[in-house]
Amino acid sequence: MPHTHYARLEIDSLTKQFGQTVALKDMSFSVDPGELFGFVGSNGAGKTTTMRIALGVLAADAGTVSFAGRPVTRDMRRRIGYMPEERGLYPKMKVGKQLAYLAQLHGLSAPEADRAVMRWTTRLGIDEHLRKNVSALSLGNQQRVQLAAALVHDPDVLILDEPFSGLDPVAVDVMSGVLREKCLEGVPVIFSSHQLELVDALCDRVGIVAHGTMRALDSVDNLRSRGPARLEVHAPNAPPGWADAIPGVTVLDADNGRSILQLSPAADDQTVLAAALRTGPVHEFALHRPSLTQLFREVVSA
Numbered sequence: 001m002p003h004t005h006y007a008r009l010e011i012d013s014l015t016k017q018f019g020q021t022v023a024l025k026d027m028s029f030s031v032d033p034g035e036l037f038g039f040v041g042s043n044g045a046g047k048t049t050t051m052r053i054a055l056g057v058l059a060a061d062a063g064t065v066s067f068a069g070r071p072v073t074r075d076m077r078r079r080i081g082y083m084p085e086e087r088g089l090y091p092k093m094k095v096g097k098q099l100a101y102l103a104q105l106h107g108l109s110a111p112e113a114d115r116a117v118m119r120w121t122t123r124l125g126i127d128e129h130l131r132k133n134v135s136a137l138s139l140g141n142q143q144r145v146q147l148a149a150a151l152v153h154d155p156d157v158l159i160l161d162e163p164f165s166g167l168d169p170v171a172v173d174v175m176s177g178v179l180r181e182k183c184l185e186g187v188p189v190i191f192s193s194h195q196l197e198l199v200d201a202l203c204d205r206v207g208i209v210a211h212g213t214m215r216a217l218d219s220v221d222n223l224r225s226r227g228p229a230r231l232e233v234h235a236p237n238a239p240p241g242w243a244d245a246i247p248g249v250t251v252l253d254a255d256n257g258r259s260i261l262q263l264s265p266a267a268d269d270q271t272v273l274a275a276a277l278r279t280g281p282v283h284e285f286a287l288h289r290p291s292l293t294q295l296f297r298e299v300v301s302a
C-alpha cells in the first residue's frame with residue numbers, strides 16, 4: 001500500500017554547543033517529500049550533530065525540527081529510518097534476528113517484521129548472511145545490514161549519516177538505487193557524504209555546511225551556475241587582447257589562438273562567442289562549469 005503521509009521535514013534555526021565548541025549556529029533547511037537531499041561539509045562542520053538532533057537522540061539548545069508542520073514527537077521519531085555514522089548494530093547478534101528485533105521495536109508485528117527482513121536483505125544482497133553474527137561480516141556488508149536496519153520498518157523519513165563511506169562500487173550502486181527508489185515513493189531522504197561526485201549525480205538539492213551553518217543550499221545545477229565558469233576558446237586568428245574588454249571576462253591564459261577565460265556568473269558566454277567570431281573562425285568553444293568539489297572548496301573557505 002502506498003503511503004499518503006509523506007511530508008516535509010523542516011530543520012529550523014538549530015543551535016548546539018558542546019562546552020566551548022559551537023557545533024551548530026542557526027542551522028536551517030528543509031527536505032520535501034520525494035526529495036534526495038545531500039548534506040555536505042568539512043569534518044566537524046555539524047552534519048552528524050544536525051542529524052542526531054533531527055532523530056531526537058540529542059537535544060538542541062535552540063531551534064526546532066518539524067515534520068508535516070508539527071514538532072517531531074517521540075512517536076513520529078519511530079517513523080524515521082536512521083543510519084548512524086558510528087553504526088549501531090549489536091556485533092554478537094545474528095543479522096536476521098537483529099533486523100527483525102529492530103523492525104518490531106518500530107511497531108511491526110513478528111510476521112510483518114520477518115517479511116520485511118526477507119525483502120530488504122534480499123534486495124541488499126545480504127540474505128545469505130542472515131544467520132551470521134554481524135561481527136563476522138565484512139565492513140561493507142555490515143553497512144548493508146545497517147541500511148536494512150534503517151529500512152525494515154518502512155520509514156516515512158530517511159536520515160543517513162555517510163551511508164556510502166567504505167562501500168565498493170557495486171554496493172554504491174545498490175545504495176544509490178535504494179535511495180532513489182525511496183525518493184520515488186515519496187520519502188524525504190537526507191544523507192551526508194564526502195563523495196561529492198556521488199552527491200552531484202544523485203541529489204535533487206545540496207546543502208553545504210561550514211562551521212555549524214548552512215552556507216549554500218540549492219540544486220547542483222543552480223549552485224554551479226552561480227560559481228565562475230571557465231571557457232576554452234580556439235580562435236586561431238584572434239589577436240592578443242581580443243577578449244580583454246568583454247564585461248565579466250578574465251583572461252587566464254592565451255597562447256597561439258587558444259584562450260582560457262574565466263567568466264563571472266554575470267558574464268554572457270554568447271557575447272564572448274560573438275567577439276571570437278569577429279576575429280575569424282572559431283574551432284573550439286567549451287564552457288566548463290565549476291565542479292561541486294570546486295564549489296565546496298570556495299564555500300567552506302569563504
Ligand SMILES: Nc1ncnc2c1ncn2[C@@H]1O[C@H](COP(=O)(O)OP(=O)(O)OP(=O)(O)O)[C@@H](O)[C@H]1O
Pocket residue numbers: 018021022023041042043044045046047048049050085
Ligand atoms: N558529544 C560531543 N561532545 C563534544 N563535542 C562534540 C560532540 N559531538 C560533536 N562535537 C563537536 O561538534 C562539532 C560538529 O561535529 P559533527 O560530528 O556534527 O560534524 P560532522 O559535520 O558530522 O563531521 P564529519 O564529517 O567529520 O563526520 C565538532 O567540532 C565536534 O568536535
